[in-house]
Amino acid sequence: MLNGTELKLFADANVLNAMTDKQVKILLAAIEVFAEKGYANASTKEIATKAGVSEGNIFSKFKNKRGLLNAIIEPVINSIFPAVLTEFKTDQLPLQFVTLHAFVDSLVRDRIQFLKDNAAVLKIFVSEVLYNETVRKELLTKFPPLYWHNINKNLNQLKDNHLIVNWENLEILKIIWSVVGGVIIGYLLFNQPLEQREITHIIDALVKSLAR
Amino acid sequence: MLNGTELKLFADANVLNAMTDKQVKILLAAIEVFAEKGYANASTKEIATKAGVSEGNIFSKFKNKRGLLNAIIEPVINSIFPAVLTEFKTDQLPLQFVTLHAFVDSLVRDRIQFLKDNAAVLKIFVSEVLYNETVRKELLTKFPPLYWHNINKNLNQLKDNHLIVNWENLEILKIIWSVVGGVIIGYLLFNQPLEQREITHIIDALVKSLAR
Amino acid sequence: MLNGTELKLFADANVLNAMTDKQVKILLAAIEVFAEKGYANASTKEIATKAGVSEGNIFSKFKNKRGLLNAIIEPVINSIFPAVLTEFKTDQLPLQFVTLHAFVDSLVRDRIQFLKDNAAVLKIFVSEVLYNETVRKELLTKFPPLYWHNINKNLNQLKDNHLIVNWENLEILKIIWSVVGGVIIGYLLFNQPLEQREITHIIDALVKSLAR
Amino acid sequence: MLNGTELKLFADANVLNAMTDKQVKILLAAIEVFAEKGYANASTKEIATKAGVSEGNIFSKFKNKRGLLNAIIEPVINSIFPAVLTEFKTDQLPLQFVTLHAFVDSLVRDRIQFLKDNAAVLKIFVSEVLYNETVRKELLTKFPPLYWHNINKNLNQLKDNHLIVNWENLEILKIIWSVVGGVIIGYLLFNQPLEQREITHIIDALVKSLAR
DNA sequence: GATGAATGAGAGTTCATTCAT
DNA sequence: CATGAATGAACTCTCATTCAT
Numbered sequence: 001m002l003n004g005t006e007l008k009l010f011a012d013a014n015v016l017n018a019m020t021d022k023q024v025k026i027l028l029a030a031i032e033v034f035a036e037k038g039y040a041n042a043s044t045k046e047i048a049t050k051a052g053v054s055e056g057n058i059f060s061k062f063k064n065k066r067g068l069l070n071a072i073i074e075p076v077i078n079s080i081f082p083a084v085l086t087e088f089k090t091d092q093l094p095l096q097f098v099t100l101h102a103f104v105d106s107l108v109r110d111r112i113q114f115l116k117d118n119a120a121v122l123k124i125f126v127s128e129v130l131y132n133e134t135v136r137k138e139l140l141t142k143f144p145p146l147y148w149h150n151i152n153k154n155l156n157q158l159k160d161n162h163l164i165v166n167w168e169n170l171e172i173l174k175i176i177w178s179v180v181g182g183v184i185i186g187y188l189l190f191n192q193p194l195e196q197r198e199i200t201h202i203i204d205a206l207v208k209s210l211a212r
Numbered sequence: 213m214l215n216g217t218e219l220k221l222f223a224d225a226n227v228l229n230a231m232t233d234k235q236v237k238i239l240l241a242a243i244e245v246f247a248e249k250g251y252a253n254a255s256t257k258e259i260a261t262k263a264g265v266s267e268g269n270i271f272s273k274f275k276n277k278r279g280l281l282n283a284i285i286e287p288v289i290n291s292i293f294p295a296v297l298t299e300f301k302t303d304q305l306p307l308q309f310v311t312l313h314a315f316v317d318s319l320v321r322d323r324i325q326f327l328k329d330n331a332a333v334l335k336i337f338v339s340e341v342l343y344n345e346t347v348r349k350e351l352l353t354k355f356p357p358l359y360w361h362n363i364n365k366n367l368n369q370l371k372d373n374h375l376i377v378n379w380e381n382l383e384i385l386k387i388i389w390s391v392v393g394g395v396i397i398g399y400l401l402f403n404q405p406l407e408q409r410e411i412t413h414i415i416d417a418l419v420k421s422l423a424r
Numbered sequence: 425m426l427n428g429t430e431l432k433l434f435a436d437a438n439v440l441n442a443m444t445d446k447q448v449k450i451l452l453a454a455i456e457v458f459a460e461k462g463y464a465n466a467s468t469k470e471i472a473t474k475a476g477v478s479e480g481n482i483f484s485k486f487k488n489k490r491g492l493l494n495a496i497i498e499p500v501i502n503s504i505f506p507a508v509l510t511e512f513k514t515d516q517l518p519l520q521f522v523t524l525h526a527f528v529d530s531l532v533r534d535r536i537q538f539l540k541d542n543a544a545v546l547k548i549f550v551s552e553v554l555y556n557e558t559v560r561k562e563l564l565t566k567f568p569p570l571y572w573h574n575i576n577k578n579l580n581q582l583k584d585n586h587l588i589v590n591w592e593n594l595e596i597l598k599i600i601w602s603v604v605g606g607v608i609i610g611y612l613l614f615n616q617p618l619e620q621r622e623i624t625h626i627i628d629a630l631v632k633s634l635a636r
Numbered sequence: 637m638l639n640g641t642e643l644k645l646f647a648d649a650n651v652l653n654a655m656t657d658k659q660v661k662i663l664l665a666a667i668e669v670f671a672e673k674g675y676a677n678a679s680t681k682e683i684a685t686k687a688g689v690s691e692g693n694i695f696s697k698f699k700n701k702r703g704l705l706n707a708i709i710e711p712v713i714n715s716i717f718p719a720v721l722t723e724f725k726t727d728q729l730p731l732q733f734v735t736l737h738a739f740v741d742s743l744v745r746d747r748i749q750f751l752k753d754n755a756a757v758l759k760i761f762v763s764e765v766l767y768n769e770t771v772r773k774e775l776l777t778k779f780p781p782l783y784w785h786n787i788n789k790n791l792n793q794l795k796d797n798h799l800i801v802n803w804e805n806l807e808i809l810k811i812i813w814s815v816v817g818g819v820i821i822g823y824l825l826f827n828q829p830l831e832q833r834e835i836t837h838i839i840d841a842l843v844k845s846l847a848r
Numbered sequence: 849g850a851t852g853a854a855t856g857a858g859a860g861t862t863c864a865t866t867c868a869t
Numbered sequence: 870c871a872t873g874a875a876t877g878a879a880c881t882c883t884c885a886t887t888c889a890t
Contacts, residue, residue, distance in 0.1 A: 178394030606814030
């Protein structure tokens, strides 16, 4: 399931710097095994074998099995909200998106790319969120107010310009997130391909559905 | 997480008939525990305790812990495609939906009701599908050709009447299913409420996105 | 493995009289299952099913699983020493065997017939004796002094007449019993056939080996 | 029941090399417990306790309770046919036994010694063969053609020299094996002592019974 | 009596974790 | 540090036995 780009997530999060070669090997092996069998059904022995490392090694590097999972999940939590909308000191900046299409496109396209780049890790993440209240709460903790602020600003401006339906902003976002969520599930569960043409379709559909 | 309507699914599937009171208690307790902790982390002992029953009892009716899971999942697989579109001997009948809105509404609304009625069971089902190739394949096996046939017929007629975009039928369905899938995930992961107003919004948005 | 004559053992032991039809059915089913899988691996459920009887029935008829085994083994213990040598009030009677051949023949032939008639039961008995001190001791308890007395008398007379080797009587008997034991094991383990011709061979060989 | 020489069988089979001290202890404890209670009635917990080892340890080397049994039985299967008759490249060699007595003596004496050296293991083996078709078949698989070839050659030469009865070779062997089998059973079931004097008697008797 | 659902002790087995080497 | 043998708690599952019906 690993496609070679998984590590990017960890590189971006600057977690690789602090890791030895062995730690990285263990991390990658764990991603592979967790994604294939699920966390609970993966044995540290199998991970160690796949990483070409002794079992004890896992525990000196990651404290315990849960620590290994956390090392995988943490970067996801920190990257799940797109940087594109969180990196501005917004008030001083001009609004970013002047058309609905540009807005939706920027919200959807890079998240779908993120999905494709990190499918295995996201699969692990999704099933963890399903059953782990703690992770769920941490996710909300990490929810960036800046993200929310920025989005609201854009949505309000689109509304002012009569470019978008006049629903509540949260309502609008739920629609968008639902579509992205649905695409993720379709991809993870049924390996539904995500060609550029289809992504464009999805974005077009969303734009149409939200246009005034 | 159980909301009292879970049993309907099993009653409809006629699986309750062959069960004693205690076995029904086991089934309900299992749904609750599986949905709370996940299948792999649920112990038969906890299920038995919650059901107020001895542990051995689980195995006399359900054979396995796995058998207990199957007893929960099977009815989902058999009910996941809406009856509304599969119960006609189609060729003799007039087409059902004359407007795009009626079509989308019928596809989406009862599936979302199904979700609300069976959230715990669906959560169990979703995480099972994530990791279980067999279940995934069984799902495809149970895919009712009649469902596909009916949908195509309706879509084609909508196209003939210029009421829907001229994309491939499969493409159109993917959009609809993605939205429904996203709603399911949002509901299961974050307990996002699903008021009638929101459901109406979702349907409206979908109709707009697919209208010619 | 049952060959239809198994019941003779029980009929001879007068245990069938006191049994209901169901008890007999259970007994026969138990013999079959015990002989196939061994006592420890046989489940009362399988026995009940094979007997066409409810499981609880076994326990009202035989107290417990062990009681069922005892009901099978007891008649063997009581029949394992041949009646032919134990039923005489010997002192008043003339000695029975005037030739070595007649003596050996009478000792061996009917025991081998006994084996053939009761193979399943004997198999159960043998593995029980292997591991059960109690049964082993009971066997010695039931050892009929009359049997020993009679044999000694015959052996002594054969010695007086210079018809048999001049070993100790116990030594001679061990040889005979060893051969019979070996035949039993060969039959039980490897289904070695026991035609009349072979039985004759064995007896002839024994006679030759013991002749003066 | 262990007499201290049991390990020789395993040392010869080179199975001890790959074992730690604890695993050897497990093997010995298992032999003891299996021989005392039978495989099915022996619990891994008791074996572990007797070996002074944690229960889990059994499963890391032997995989299964069954694997533990196999580790005990396998060397028996491979040693049950005497090396003395299988180690020659026969065709180039002169025949081995020129008298019937030498032939019988070589067949019987070392097998009885083998029995005395490995009584516990053989007891386990015998009861396994009683109920396990697979082991029975494996035994036949391991039957060394060289053994059979060698024996036939010797028997034929003895016949040519008029030193043995003119029965079929298989028939002759059955007699010998029966006696050995009977001795084994007597020893295992009733702890009948096997002094050299008695072994000599048995061999003498066999020789007499087979002499022309 | 007859039934078989229910029981629960105890079985074999797994596996994260420790720690002597 | 690195190893993997050893641990033992916790797991799933079996089955003789009981007992309400």
